[in-house]
Amino acid sequence: MSNEITKNSIENAVSQKLIRYFGISDFEEASKEEIYMSLILSIKDILNERRSNFNRAVKKKRAKRVYYLCMEFLIGKSLKNNICNLGIEDTVKEILTEKGIKLEDLYEFEPDAALGNGGLGRLGACYMDALSSGNYPATGFSILYEYGLFKQKIVLGEQAELPDEWMTYGGVWLTARTDRAYTVRFGGKVKEFWREDGKCDIVYEDCEEVEAVPYDYTVSGYNTECVNSIRLWKAVSKRDFNMSLVSQGQYVRALEEKGNSEIISKVLYPSDNHTEGKLLRLTQQYFLVSASLQSIIFDHLKVYGSLENFADKVAIHINDTHPALIIPEMMRVLIDNYGYTWEDAWRIVSKTVSYTNHTVMSEALECWSEDIFKIRLPRLYTIVSEINRRLCKNLWASYPGDWEKISRMSIINSGSIRMAQLCVSSSCKINGVSELHTEILKKNLFYDYYKYTPEKFINITNGIAYRRWLCFSNPRLSELLDLVIGNSYRTDASKLTEFKNYENDKSVLLKLADIKYNNKTEFSNWLKSKTGQILDPNTVFDIQVKRMHEYKRQLLNILNIISTYVDLLNTPNMDIVPQTYIFAAKAPPNYYMAKQLIKLIVAIENEINKHPIIKEQLNVVFVENYNVSVAEKLIPCCEISEQISLAGKEASGTGNMKQMINGGVTIGTLDGANVEIKNEVGEDNIYIFGHTAKEAEELWRQGYNSILYYNKCYKLKNAIDFLASGFNDVGFVKIADYLISGGNISDPYMCLADFDSYYKIHHNMLNDYRDTLKWQKKSLNNIAKAGIFSADRSISEYANKVWGLLKV
Numbered sequence: 177m178s179n180e181i182t183k184n185s186i187e188n189a190v191s192q193k194l195i196r197y198f199g200i201s202d203f204e205e206a207s208k209e210e211i212y213m214s215l216i217l218s219i220k221d222i223l224n225e226r227r228s229n230f231n232r233a234v235k236k237k238r239a240k241r242v243y244y245l246c247m248e249f250l251i252g253k254s255l256k257n258n259i260c261n262l263g264i265e266d267t268v269k270e271i272l273t274e275k276g277i278k279l280e281d282l283y284e285f286e287p288d289a290a291l292g293n294g295g296l297g298r299l300g301a302c303y304m305d306a307l308s309s310g311n312y313p314a315t316g317f318s319i320l321y322e323y324g325l326f327k328q329k330i331v332l333g334e335q336a337e338l339p340d341e342w343m344t345y346g347g348v349w350l351t352a353r354t355d356r357a358y359t360v361r362f363g364g365k366v367k368e369f370w371r372e373d374g375k376c377d378i379v380y381e382d383c384e385e386v387e388a389v390p391y392d393y394t395v396s397g398y399n400t401e402c403v404n405s406i407r408l409w410k411a412v413s414k415r416d417f418n419m420s421l422v423s424q425g426q427y428v429r430a431l432e433e434k435g436n437s438e439i440i441s442k443v444l445y446p447s448d449n450h451t452e453g454k455l456l457r458l459t460q461q462y463f464l465v466s467a468s469l470q471s472i473i474f475d476h477l478k479v480y481g482s483l484e485n486f487a488d489k490v491a492i493h494i495n496d497t498h499p500a501l502i503i504p505e506m507m508r509v510l511i512d513n514y515g516y517t518w519e520d521a522w523r524i525v526s527k528t529v530s531y532t533n534h535t536v537m538s539e540a541l542e543c544w545s546e547d548i549f550k551i552r553l554p555r556l557y558t559i560v561s562e563i564n565r566r567l568c569k570n571l572w573a574s575y576p577g578d579w580e581k582i583s584r585m586s587i588i589n590s591g592s593i594r595m596a597q598l599c600v601s602s603s604c605k606i607n608g609v610s611e612l613h614t615e616i617l618k619k620n621l622f623y624d625y626y627k628y629t630p631e632k633f634i635n636i637t638n639g640i641a642y643r644r645w646l647c648f649s650n651p652r653l654s655e656l657l658d659l660v661i662g663n664s665y666r667t668d669a670s671k672l673t674e675f676k677n678y679e680n681d682k683s684v685l686l687k688l689a690d691i692k693y694n695n696k697t698e699f700s701n702w703l704k705s706k707t708g709q710i711l712d713p714n715t716v717f718d719i720q721v722k723r724m725h726e727y728k729r730q731l732l733n734i735l736n737i738i739s740t741y742v743d744l745l746n747t748p749n750m751d752i753v754p755q756t757y758i759f760a761a762k763a764p765p766n767y768y769m770a771k772q773l774i775k776l777i778v779a780i781e782n783e784i785n786k787h788p789i790i791k792e793q794l795n796v797v798f799v800e801n802y803n804v805s806v807a808e809k810l811i812p813c814c815e816i817s818e819q820i821s822l823a824g825k826e827a828s829g830t831g832n833m834k835q836m837i838n839g840g841v842t843i844g845t846l847d848g849a850n851v852e853i854k855n856e857v858g859e860d861n862i863y864i865f866g867h868t869a870k871e872a873e874e875l876w877r878q879g880y881n882s883i884l885y886y887n888k889c890y891k892l893k894n895a896i897d898f899l900a901s902g903f904n905d906v907g908f909v910k911i912a913d914y915l916i917s918g919g920n921i922s923d924p925y926m927c928l929a930d931f932d933s934y935y936k937i938h939h940n941m942l943n944d945y946r947d948t949l950k951w952q953k954k955s956l957n958n959i960a961k962a963g964i965f966s967a968d969r970s971i972s973e974y975a976n977k978v979w980g981l982l983k984v
């Protein structure tokens with residue numbers, strides 16, 4: 177595939193870039209930055225050329241395209257991914273080595289494109305990867321957040337947030353398409369002029385206009401000529417710089433006037449699973465939707481010259497409710513700009529749009545106040561109201577007199593516009609992201625809609641870009657796999673099952689142990705050089721890495737650690753497996769409890785560090801600034817994978833899949849995709865504990881009382897008492913109170929109810945770990961059964977069942 181890319185061609189391209197952009201004719205004189213940029217620019221040329229070839233092929237075939245709208249894409253670094261996808265890593269290394277440069281140093285130099293919070297954003301990035309690898313014509317749409325997500329630094333034991341200026345060196349990948357900018361309108365007044373032919377002209381007055389300028393981020397696929405892109409919109413003020421203010425000496429006001437609308441693409445809201453209903457967020461969502469739709473329609477008209485076949489040639493996917501405004505926006509454009517009747521427009525819209533739900537947490541379901549909506553998006557408000565009126569009329573016909581049901585299902589209710597109802601009522605397909613999650617959608621959150629239109633609901637379990645997460649980030653393991661089962665698993669993840677034939681092969685099992693040890697050593701060296709934190713690769717690495725949230729229950733893990741610590745204080749020579757607990761997580765800046773939990777983990781880390789004897793058996797490390805590239809280093813070291821959310825709350829999880837495919841063994845609740853992991857690997861190769869989703873719900877319904885568990889389990893009691901007494905000069909009474917003294921809302925995520933079974937199963941797990949061959953057999957089974965969790969599989973399901981998309 178990559179045969180036309182030769183050592184010579186790459187070397188020439190890089191030299192040309194050095195001359196053209198930096199005026200450097202001698203490689204030796206170039207700095208690392210200059211070589212880094214020139215290499216990226218050279219690769220970008222290759223990708224852009226392939227993208228344009230691919231687009232030509234798509235047009236020629238008149239193939240259907242999917243447009244994937246998402247407020248977040250957690251892309252991470254791209255240099256290594258693109259080089260590996262193109263199959264040119266050895267060649268590039270050779271060129272650079274001759275110049276005395278290490279490719280690894282250039283990889284390190286690249287900042288993460290962190291345009292996302294967590295699971296949702298990373299899933300979007302994994303899916304774009306799989307779409308390209310599968311030769312599907314696809315475009316992602318999002319916002320070019322100039323400051324991405326914040327950088328996390330631990331200062332005096334607490335999380336501090338710093339701006340993430342990723343564009344300086346990360347922006348090299350972007351191609352500005354100033355020629356394809358569009359105008360987006362906000363606010364103002366809408367006037368309707370009814371004509372004699374019954375049609376209506378819509379005139380906007382006093383709107384604020386913002387320009388949306390696209391920046392394209394190319395996405396390569398593995399071993400293919402197909403290249404797609406993610407189009408990121410940047411907000412640029414349409415106002416001219418106000419020179420009259422400047423001449424009056426009012427420089428700041430002149431800047432402010434220009435800058436106000438540009439705020440739209442400055443930062444990403446650093447919170448998932450909690451919506452604040454802020455005006456800026458609504459503005460961002462409409463900005464994304466309006467610009468993207470203009471771009472989609474432009475592309476379509478260029479090929480077909482008409483919108484008549486729009487629904488046959490275009491699939492628009494809304495990833496969670498955040499881009500849901502595309503539904504009324506498309507109605508607006510079809511009716512107001514292209515003269516469609518409501519009925520014809522609705523037929524197109526409801527055939528084109530599909531929706532994935534990623535969370536059932538009520539505080540994460542977006543609602544907009546009607547008042548804000550009306551002022552900010554007046555024309556859309558009219559359209560949403562009409563969608564709702566017609567919906568309620570149909571519902572009334574189906575359920576005459578059932579006001580309660582209709583009010584549960586209606587889009588507008590008690591002054592708020594509910595995006596989930598908008599999505600579910602208008603989309604052609606609705607999916608959850610794991611079997612359990614989809615069942616919960618059908619039985620609880622969307623019960624009424626499931627009864628109303630059952631055929632729309634399907635499950636598509638999440639998947640990961642396993643080449644990034646296994647092949648590229650764990651080269652030791654993938655080399656072993658190449659050797660033992662051949663390399664066909666690199667394009668077909670289901671081939672990983674062949675590894676199971678080696679579950680009793682002692683030499684393979686010992687090699688697995690060796691690989692894990694080397695990965696742990698490499699990570700320990702990296703961490704020490706970065707922060708001075710010291711890890712012992714001879715201890716078991718027990719890892720919980722994900723966003724900090726109460727429902728994910730990092731606190732349950734911490735309680736178990738504290739309980740072990742208290743035991744060790746009392747019995748220092750206790751015989752336990754030497755263990756290291758690794759945490760990494762960002763907390764939303766305004767989420768008090770999440771930040772307290774980070775403070776708690778750091779305090780425990782410091783506390784244990786004061787006891788050299790205890791440190792030989794128990795360690796805690798908080799790795800700061802968790803992001804995609806930290807994950808790529810950490811996940812290959814995972815031995816115990818903590819997936820311990822309260823059952824029913826984690827829609828799927830994808831970290832569980834990443835750790836599994838790297839040989840981590842899961843300790844988890846029957847939540848999200850854990851259930852399917854268990855079904856794949858069997859009970860011997862996973863450690864399941866705690867209440868099931870059904871049991872947890874029942875327990876809560878009956879009136880959950882955490883204090884009962886506190887009184888019943890002395891280990892738990894000791895841990896909580898220790899927590900309350902404080903350590904390392906910090907008190908954690910509030911966390912202890914949160915668990916046991918909050919009246920009937922104590923311990924809302926039921927850590928205490930699951931503590932006993934968690935502690936016991938964790939204990940068993942560590943005992944099993946003592947037997948290397950027994951443990952590695954479990955690890956091997958996890959790797960062998962991870963193929964089903966490939967994003968390639970998820971994407972082919974979306975293509976077949978949702979989008980009607982064919983490979984080109």
Ligand code: 26W
Binds near residue numbers: 296299447449828848
């Ligand atoms: C503030 C508004 C908001 C609300 C929800 C922002 C972001 C969200 C996301 C939907 C939360 C999220 O990332 N959910 C995660 O999605 C992953 C991909 O499907 C799942 O694997 C995780 O279980 C789910 O928590």
